[in-house]
Amino acid sequence: MKKTSLSDIAKHLGVSKTLVSFVLNGKAKEFRISEDICKKVVEVAKELNYQPNRIAQGLRTGRTNTIGLIIADIANQFFGILGREIEQEAARFGYRVIFCSSDENPEKSRQQIAMLQQSQVDGYIISPPKHSEDQIRALAKGHVPFVLIDRYFPEIESNHIVVDNFNAAYNATNHLLKLGRKRIANITVNLDLINMEQRTEGYKQALRDASVPVDDNLVKVLPFSHDNKDVARAIKELVGKNSPKKIDAILFSTSKLGINGIECISSLGLKIPDDIAIVSFDNPDAYKICVSPVTVVNQPLKEIGKIAVQMLLNQIKHPDAPSKAQEIVLKTDLIIRKSCGS
Amino acid sequence: MKKTSLSDIAKHLGVSKTLVSFVLNGKAKEFRISEDICKKVVEVAKELNYQPNRIAQGLRTGRTNTIGLIIADIANQFFGILGREIEQEAARFGYRVIFCSSDENPEKSRQQIAMLQQSQVDGYIISPPKHSEDQIRALAKGHVPFVLIDRYFPEIESNHIVVDNFNAAYNATNHLLKLGRKRIANITVNLDLINMEQRTEGYKQALRDASVPVDDNLVKVLPFSHDNKDVARAIKELVGKNSPKKIDAILFSTSKLGINGIECISSLGLKIPDDIAIVSFDNPDAYKICVSPVTVVNQPLKEIGKIAVQMLLNQIKHPDAPSKAQEIVLKTDLIIRKSCGS
DNA sequence: TATTTTTGCTAAAACGATTTAGTAATTCTA
């Protein structure tokens, strides 16, 4: 069962494939094709179950209606929800999306960008890992449409859409302070990325503004590929009996950290929020049903995904628009549950 | 900055593009291209940063090195992990993957298959929603390479890879019985899909084998797009004070149900496992840190993903192999945590 | 030395669409 092509329809009717192409692309009036031929073409196309070959189309037009998405890990619920939103919004406009998980590894992301480039994607949505500056710069230089999400590089002009991480962390920390917590730790991840940096900055500023001394020993920076044990070690250091720096609250900068952290805290026999109050970035299901449901910094993932696609398609549609880079910063909201007491 | 093509390299060296193509595809020896020309071609290709146009390649060869993935929802951690594994394994063999979330909606899945077909994907990995039998049959009839995962249609011969849902549910239920639970409910989802059916069958068989009467009132079947409220209603019916059918355990057939269910049970002031024991299919993060960590039926997602890709690529590589359909059934394991007491 | 074989390469068709430039036949205008 060979697939039907334009020529098949053309032969079937004894007309040229030019005509068939015109009709099926809605250019019948523009090229004044007669009504009845039009109808016949449409009929035969249906009859033969014609499906346009997007590959051929892409070769000829240079546009594939495909976008490339590079995120850290689609198995992480944060990126899962984001990816879902992007897929959905893209589909609304007739775009497909190729998913790539970079694991925050710049070498992987380099290969993925190359692969996507070869696939002639029309544009990219990227959550760039650290040390991928040159890759992003290359895209910018090549005038390739792209949008960064979740983070960006301040030194590179780019379209991006992020949340106000500084204020998010500031408010979260403030929430803890208002509830009387004084020894607040921050467990974060060593991404050298602006978003993580800003979270820790916001945390510190909140402490300063409340005249609580900032103690760098209370900021634990883990490597990106951390597991249970790394988190457990950090927490033990923070709560160790012989530790002079005993803490009463933790701000987790990611939910991966938080989930591992809570597991560890429970296994140490500590109670949330009585012994330790918790606030975390991101809002996975886990936090809703956990021992003490977790107060979180919730990010507007739906919006991020939607806007990212729209910004990208806009660039694709208008390749040589004046184009001052758009930098969109969205607000987060603090969802208060039980993990901080009251 | 125009992209470099084969012809550019050819012109640069004053040779034919045929030659360049041969060299860059490793067919130099086969077509006895001289050593030094070979070297020069490779050099110039690097110098001009040649990136093969996979679209043109795909048009000519009929193979795009792309696979289409249709799952229920990439934001669901179950499919997130599965998708990740599939992406990774596909990449190992030079394949990209286009992700589609069907929401268990056959109309969506129909459109997605059409879209993927137009994109000339080399094969499909599909978790087919109910009422998509005709779509799958069409693929089979067209000799299109595809593999079904998570479910299949018994009446359609297909390559598929699933878990032994019957035994998984049987063992899970048995676990509850052994711990002395007698009034065990099953909350499941109305997918009319074999996997869900088999779970409920396994549950019933375990009861029968233990001489515990099967009470159909204890099986709650929810619509696919259920939310908190639907689950809450089901649970209230099961535990209502005036209910003669008061229960002491629940087997959740999906984690989406389970997460909502646990939220509801907690809000009713019931204790897990004292009042109600819980076992659930799937193993999301949420279950690890929840009030009472949940005993689960864990599926070998890594294996499912890997095997699915390998089976698919095998079909793609050998389009006219004798091909008796392969039906792979994997074992699950029961991870025992605290939600059933001891 | 004449023929065959090998070596090293190229021309051109093909994949399936889009799009430009054109052409006959008809209708309109002056």
Place this chain on the structure above:
DNA sequence: TAGAATTACTAAATCGTTTTAGCAAAAATA
């Protein structure tokens, strides 16, 4: 009624590859 304009269409080039068929020169064989 001659020329212009309109109508309804088509031929052919093109996108960037792959691949088949073939060709000239050199080397090997008889």
